[in-house]
Amino acid sequence: MAYDQKYFTDRARIIKALAHPVRLFFVEELAREERCVCELTAMVGLDISTVSKHLSVLKSAGILIDDKRGNQVFYQLVTPCILNFFGCIEAVINSETAATNYAC
Amino acid sequence: MAYDQKYFTDRARIIKALAHPVRLFFVEELAREERCVCELTAMVGLDISTVSKHLSVLKSAGILIDDKRGNQVFYQLVTPCILNFFGCIEAVINSETAATNYAC
DNA sequence: CAAGAACTTGGCCATATCGCCAAATAGTTA
DNA sequence: TAACTATTTGGCGATATGGCCAAGTTCTTG
Numbered sequence: 001m002a003y004d005q006k007y008f009t010d011r012a013r014i015i016k017a018l019a020h021p022v023r024l025f026f027v028e029e030l031a032r033e034e035r036c037v038c039e040l041t042a043m044v045g046l047d048i049s050t051v052s053k054h055l056s057v058l059k060s061a062g063i064l065i066d067d068k069r070g071n072q073v074f075y076q077l078v079t080p081c082i083l084n085f086f087g088c089i090e091a092v093i094n095s096e097t098a099a100t101n102y103a104c
Numbered sequence: 105m106a107y108d109q110k111y112f113t114d115r116a117r118i119i120k121a122l123a124h125p126v127r128l129f130f131v132e133e134l135a136r137e138e139r140c141v142c143e144l145t146a147m148v149g150l151d152i153s154t155v156s157k158h159l160s161v162l163k164s165a166g167i168l169i170d171d172k173r174g175n176q177v178f179y180q181l182v183t184p185c186i187l188n189f190f191g192c193i194e195a196v197i198n199s200e201t202a203a204t205n206y207a208c
Numbered sequence: 209c210a211a212g213a214a215c216t217t218g219g220c221c222a223t224a225t226c227g228c229c230a231a232a233t234a235g236t237t238a
Numbered sequence: 239t240a241a242c243t244a245t246t247t248g249g250c251g252a253t254a255t256g257g258c259c260a261a262g263t264t265c266t267t268g
Contacts, residue, residue: 001133003148008125011193016123020226021112024119029105037245044107047228052246054226062196062207071235071244078199081192081208088185089115092166095182103166104185124256141215151258156216158256175214175265 017061018082022046023054026075030064031083034076121165122186126150127158130179134168135187138180 018024022044029035029043041051055075058064063082067074088104095103122128126148133139133147145155159179162168167186171178192208199207 001129001136003126003129005125008128010197011190012123012125012128014193014196015119015128019116019120019123021109021116022107022226024112024116025105025107032105038243046226048245049229049247050227052244056246062199065205068234068245071242073245078205079192079196079207081195082189085186085189085192086115088183088189089118091185092118092183093114095166101169101182103183126256142213150256152215153217153259154257156214160216172215172264177215 014061014063017057017063020054020057022051023058026054026058027063027077027082028086030075030077031080034067034074036072036074038072040075118165118167121161121167124158124161126155127162130158130162131167131181131186132190134179134181135184138171138178140176140178142176144179 018027025044026040029040037048037052037055040055041048044051055064055066059066059075063077063079064075065078067076091104122131129148130144133144141152141156141159144159145152148155159168159170163170163179167181167183168179169182171180195208
């Protein structure tokens with residue numbers, strides 16, 4: 001297979017959006033139910049502007065959508081298939097101590 | 105759910121390792137068959153030292169293993185479940201133009 | 209052993225990311 | 239309209255990332 005720069009850059013952009021502990025938490029949390037920015041802010045204890053920027057990264061990657069209701073903005077997960085990936089991550093983490101060749 | 109910093113940082117570390125176009129390409133390529141550093145270097149057209157560092161990121165995340173044979177080092181994918189994730193990424197990319205709420 | 213090939217490591221520079229604060233915007237309520 | 243709440247945006251500084259080159263290591267071969 002040849003290295004198609006644009007192809008892999010497009011895909012890496014989406015993975016990059018997930019590659020932060022806070023954003024990963026938001027994805028897991030929003031898989032359960034939608035939340036407004038202030039709820040998510042209270043959960044992680046960061047400045048609300050920081051939280052807003054993290055959410056915007058996930059939104060522009062196409063992972064979340066937002067819905068403004070009154071003066072609150074609710075975010076929701078639109079790509080639940082991402083959750084399937086998390087099981088694989090667990091396997092990688094567990095394999096770090098194991099001696100097997102294939103983690104999953 | 106509470107935000108467990110260490111839990112999500114550990115998991116983000118692995119996703120971060122995948123969050124680069126060249127490393128993503130290596131994962132897909134090594135899913136087909138193992139390759140030595142010089143073969144991978146020829147495919148992406150970067151300096152061999154840069155390639156070596158990318159491979160080391162994937163290795164220390166537990167995604168690849170290496171095997172030195174003679175004066176060559178062969179890398180191999182140990183977490184093929186990561187490939188399942190790629191289908192989801194495609195769905196996210198395709199949904200960016202679509203009007204549906206759930207991408208997958 | 210010397211020369212060369214295959215990798216890795218260290219160092220440097222340019223750019224990107226992440227946090228905060230301050231300011232702007234939008235909606236609600238008195 | 240004024241005050242207040244919720245959120246976003248701009249800007250700044252600290253740190254991380256990604257590329258190259260140069261130097262070091264390991265293995266092979268003459």
